[in-house]
Amino acid sequence: MTNNLRFKTSKFIDETYRVSFKFNNKTYFGFKGDTLASALLANGIHLVGRSFKYHRPRGIMTSGSEEPNAIIQLHDNSSRTEPNVRATEVEIYEGLVASSQNCWPSVNFDIGGINNLLSPILPAGFYYKTFMWPASFWEKYEYFIRKSAGLGKSPKVADPDIYEHKYIHCDVLVIGAGISGIMAAKMAAKNGFKTLLVDEKSYLGGSSIYDNSEFSKINNQLVSSWLEKEINEISKLENLEINTRTSVAAFHGYNFLLARENLTDHLPINQRENKVRQRLLKIRAKKVITATGSIERPLIFDNNDRPGIMLSSAIKKYIDLYGVACGENNILFTNNDTAYETAMSLIQRGIKINAIIDNREQIDSKISYEVEKNNIKIYKGYTVVDTYGYRRINKISIMKLSKDSQTVIGDKTKLNCDCLGISGGWTPAVHLFTQSGGKLKFREKDQVFIPNVYPSDQISIGSCNGDFGLEEIIKNTLSSIKKFLDIDNSEYKTVETISGLNQSKRNIWLLPSDKSIGKTKSFVDYQNDATAKDIKLALREGFRSIEHVKRYTTTGMGTDQGKLGNMHALGIISETAGTKMGEHGTTTFRPPYTPLTFGTIVGRNVGEFFDIFRRTPMHDWHVANNAEFENVGQWKRAWYYPKDNENMHQAVQRESKAARDSAGILDASTLGKIDIQGTDASEFLNRVYTNAWSKLAVGKCRYGLMLNEDGMVYDDGVTTRLGENHYIMTTTTGGAANVLGKLEDYLQTEWPELDVYLSSVTDHYATISVCGPNSKKIVSKVIPDLDFSDENFPHMSFKNAEIDNIKCRVMRISFTGEHSYEINIQANFGKSVWEKCMEAGKDFNITPYGTETMHLLRAEKGFIIVGQDTDATLTPIDLQMEWIVSKKKYDFIGKRSLYRSDTIREDRKQLVGLLTENPEEVLEEGAQIVADIKKSPIEMLGHVTSSYYSPNLKKSIALGVVKGGKNMLGQKLIIPMENKNINVTVADPVFFDKEGERLNAKL
Amino acid sequence: MFLINCPFCGEREQSEFKAGGEAHIVRPKQPTELSDDEWAEYLFMRKNIKGIQFERWNHVHGCRKWFNMVRDTSNDQIKAVYKMGEKPPVK
Known part of the structure; x- marks a missing residue:
């Protein structure tokens, strides 16, 4: 440790507060007020990292957020570990631990440094050009490239902050x-x-x-x-x-x-x-x-990246703000007056300046005269042509610039230094x-x-x-x-x-050298190792747009986003291409200005606050009864209720059997509910649903299908006529908000003349669905005052009722094909009514079932789930649901699209049932469906949309969409899987109780 | 992120709104009488202008009202907002 680098005079450094920190496993000391960079420099350390591509030794270049080289890994091996942190921005604190990146085994001896020797065969676009063929080898290449690429290491555990x-x-x-x-x-x-x-x-x-x-x-x-x-x-x-x-x-x-x-x-x-x-x-x-x-500009010359080469303004800041000398034998290299300010700061502290190299022939400012008075040799009209020293600069060679700045002339002079300050003016x-x-x-x-x-x-x-x-x-x-x-x-x-400064400048984007450009390494982007040679190569290969050159050479694509070198890249491009600088424009500056950690971006939205989730009024009961949950939209829905170590399959089989054999109970509170009122409510429903609504009697329910204007199925659900001008519409769980939005859109923009008002009441009601042969007995016990006889209360009708003086609506509707009732009651009574149903159903083995069983039961009946069996490319005709499309209605949303040339094609994908040859074999949802596996390429006919093992039919059943499937009943098709081909037969999508006898059975 | 002057609520953050595509496309009164091409024109064809564009917006996390906006897409300047059914105040 060299102590003579620290001047204990800066008022920004608290000399009474010594701070110890570790860098690459060695302990050092700094003072309160230091940055990691200033503390390292005070300890004589310049070499802090290795460059991205060539693994060249790199040091601290700047004193701020523009730093391209001194990027380190902060907090080794902890949950707080953070890669690519700029040492120039880290304020040191007691116990700080940091290490170099992109080097192995150490920053002083790095195996990857061999890339530097290989650099003649690693030009711009090397990876693009080399690993293109054979294409099948990419996976093998990738393994090695990924290992050698990248800078720091990302943390492997959650951020504790x-x-x-x-x-x-x-x-x-x-x-x-x-x-x-x-x-x-x-x-x-x-x-x-x-x-x-x-x-x-x-x-x-x-x-x-x-x-x-x-x-x-x-x-x-x-x-x-x-x-x-x-x-x-x-x-x-x-x-x-x-x-x-x-x-x-x-x-x-x-x-x-x-x-x-x-x-x-x-x-x-x-x-x-x-x-x-x-x-x-x-x-x-x-x-x-x-x-x-x-931001001060660097200068672009051969080997301008060695540790010890820094921006001249940074050297000044380390002296004047941190009280740290960056070197003991300094040379400044400049094309403007800025470096003379640095020189004065060095002179004031008695730090040796070996020489100043200035591109300008004429220098006329008070400050430059003052520097000269201090017997400092100024080489006017000179440029640095090369630098020496592997882990730290120790020498430079300089030559005279030609008048036109294109070449260097005269003899080469070598000068010693341990720190070179460069200044190319300001950006x-x-x-x-x-x-x-x-x-x-x-x-x-x-x-x-x-x-x-x-x-x-x-x-x-x-x-x-x-x-x-x-x-x-x-x-x-x-x-x-x-x-x-x-x-x-x-x-x-x-x-x-x-x-005392003069604003004159001799701007040369790429300084000339006595070597040919191909033999130089003049870095434009330090972090990504993009050189002037690479930029010229890109231009030779035909790239013209600055955006293309940027991506091909990766100039300005590092974590520093090219804050130092982008201007030089532009300058070299326009000089080489013979165009005017202003014409190219700049590359696009995108946020963030400096990298943001993900923690800052997400803020408090982590863990359970990552997304809003909605719970039904019965949620706590489901939790208490061991339910597994499924996310549906933002809702947490009970998925299945495993008993005695059952897995999902076993639980679902038990639940499905119980629902058909005796009684099942489902929390359906998440279904969207929209209250529709107004004198034109019936007309409105006529326009938004495919079927007719005018004749629906008060007290009756009807299933409706809603299309987009393009004719594709958008949503479905049961709507009940509560009064002459009053309906309640149910929507799918996930579609509720969008359906309301769509209906509002039509009401406000296309049909403002209609007297209709919409309110979302999804959260206001709890919905309990009781199904199965014993459902009537159970609900009769819960609501003894209501006449549940089939004459009074037939399928697809609704009654107002009361449970313990609380008003409720009871609908006799079914999504399972079983006789079933839906109780809708004010949300805060949901849990107690659910418990009443459970109590009333005790003797009938009432079984709570979740969404998985619900899906299985409806699949047995061939009922679609919008969003699972449909994907906004299927019309009702494709779904074999012509029965619900009114022929009499003049217009409804999507009607005209149902007979466009494309929608009437016979070979559209259509919904069919699928039965496997082996009834025990359950298909994978999403699997492809083909007819001929010998043909190459194999023609994809469609895919499986729903698939289950039905305990009630004791066989595997599936729904899928198949091109021209409607006319393929009984035809054999193949589901090709990774290790086998599964034979299936196209079937009717209704597998169970085709006649619907169970719905109307006398119970 | 825009600041949008909802004609019903006043100035609000863009995050309260949802864009709804091109404005002043009227749904045909008699779709059944249109040819496939005419219907496709209504259904699919939308302008993508660099410059002054007329758009529909919905104050979806506010009053839920739809309204129209005139926006210069080249610099995102909002020239005007006006209620549904009103004539655009600028050309």
Whole structure:
């Protein structure tokens, strides 16, 4: 450990608070206020990871969220383990454990490094080109490729942390608390706007907060001092809420933004218990001010990726904010004045600068003269052509640039260094602006994309708007905010600035080399190992669109989304293709700006809160009686009730037998119930159902089939006429909400003249269905006052009744083919009436049955289940249900579609029954149905939709849809399975009690 | 995510609404008298415009009322909302 890298003078570092942490199993120390990156650098560690494709050693490059290389695995081997975390963003805490990714056995010696030697045969699109043939080998290739691909490891157990969501509404949202963000927030809040200021860092002030340079001043004060006073002032403003450690992830239309607020990641693990880890803020702002700053550009030259090569602004930040020197022998390489600010910071601390390499021939700024005065050699008009050192840079070679920047000339000079700071100028962070739908324009002068057309009430200010000089930033921020917020009294009457920097730049996207491009590795995307050579290859191979080049070379597709190198990729493309930079546009910036953990996205919606679930009034009884449950829509429905270690098959066989032999009871409360009232109710039903309703007498029930306008079956159910202008419609469980929506749609938009009102009453009633030969005896005991004689109460009719003075509706309807009654009663009495039925049925072996038995019983009768036997491609004719389609009615929803050329085809898939040759063989639902297995390819005729073993028929039965099936009665077909072919015969879909004698039997 | 000004309830989040496709397509009064082609035109053919589009929306988690909206699909700007049966206030 080298101690001379730490300067104990930074006020952002608490030297009295030493923090120990582990990196790659070794213990190190840092201070409170450090990031993992600054603490590692203070310990002399640059090498932290290996690159994705070539496994090249990589170090810390930046000091913020744009970091492409220093991505680590946080929390080894714990449920909290998190891959691809940027070391530059992790605030250290006592006990932090982190390790390098994508290397084995260690980051210092990585077997995968062999890829680097193989790199001449690993060009762009290597995997696409190589593993294309033979296609059948893909599975074998994939096994090896998957092993070598990927960066970190995802956790294998559930996330133990708590996350939550919070909605925020504000007048003004300011994103970024740099100099312009702070000014904007103050102006907004002081003028009565409810303002929210967010910044991804733990501190306010951005890069200006540690700007102690004598060359930039505001009102004759150091920028940092001036800004500190401003921050002090705004922190007292009532109208202003400030959220630090809050990163805006997405900027959607209509000023809707998502931000992640980090609450506990900086705390020692033992202080995080029972606290919310991260909060997803859902912000709706009337006005948005984007002040996200800019990201320094790297320079693209051969071997520009070695550990120790860093952005010059990062070197400055590590010195001025964290008090850490990144190297002891520094060289700076630049095309603009930024690096001279870094040089001044190095000089102030007495850190050695071996040389400055500047692309520019002429450098004319106060700060550069000052640097020169300190006897630092500046190579003007030079470029770096190569770097040396495997695990850490130790040397560079430089050459003179030709006038046209196309080649290098003269002799090669080698210079020693252990840290190389690079600066290619600045790229405005326009990511959020473009996410919101904003359009950019290209500014030729300094080759940057800046905001042009705003899609909502928003504005970009500061360097994300392309203002780089201090004077420009302040002047333009003041005037833009005044105009944007329509305010007169600016809080800033006089702001005088001076700056020793000049904005000149010699922009060369790809720096020339003395080697041919094919022999260079000039990285454009560090994380994905995409080089300038790869981009040129893509262009040679015919790719032109920036989006295609991106995907082919994977430039900008890493976890950093190419925050550093995307501009260079664009520049190299336009230079190579001879087009203008602005014409290509940029690739699309998509949310999130930095990766979000799944926990933050789902918030509290985990475990039982993952989805809403609905319970019937009898739910607790089912639970107490050992029911297994099935999800139907959002409902938890009793599936079957296993007794004495029965499996599902055994339970269902017992339940089905009991329902037909004596009595069964089913909780049918989940069926959708829609109350229909109005003088046109009958006419309305006529229009929405396929059959006729006008003549249905009060007190009678009728089954109805509902189609879509395209003629396909949509829903079915029994509707009862309760009064002259009053019906109650039942729908399928899953279809209830959609049916109501569809009916409302027709009523409101097509037939507003109809006097009809719809109300959903699904939750208001509990529905208990008692079926079987003893059902009448049981319900008579429960409702002794009601006359259950067949004369008074025939099949398909309804009666009002009372149970213990509570009104109820009793329908005699059947979905099982058995004599059965349905009691509908106010929901909160459901459980007690159910228990009454159980008590009354004791002597008749009344057996509760679930949805599985219900499905079996109705399949014996050939009754369809919409959504299981149908899939929105079947008409009633296909289902052999012509009997329910009225020929007399002039119109109903879907009628016209029933005789379109396509719907009258004879060879449509039609519902049939299927009987297996071996009656014990039960088909698999979803299995394909074919006629000829010798033909290649085999023609698929249809599939099995429902299949059961019927205990009442003592054989296997199935329903299925088969092309032209209606005319195939008795024909033999084949169900090909993985290891056998099953022979079946096409049969009538009604297997049991074809005449319906049981429904009308005298009990 | 849009902010939609329901003509009955006022401004609400888009998550309360459901889009219902192209507006001003009237269900034929006498479907049985239409040819297959004419019926198919009503049933299947919908415009997919880049620019000003007339759409149906339902305030499904609110008042449950259907209404119409004029939206510029190129930038998602909502130009107008109006009740069913009313003429569009913009062209």
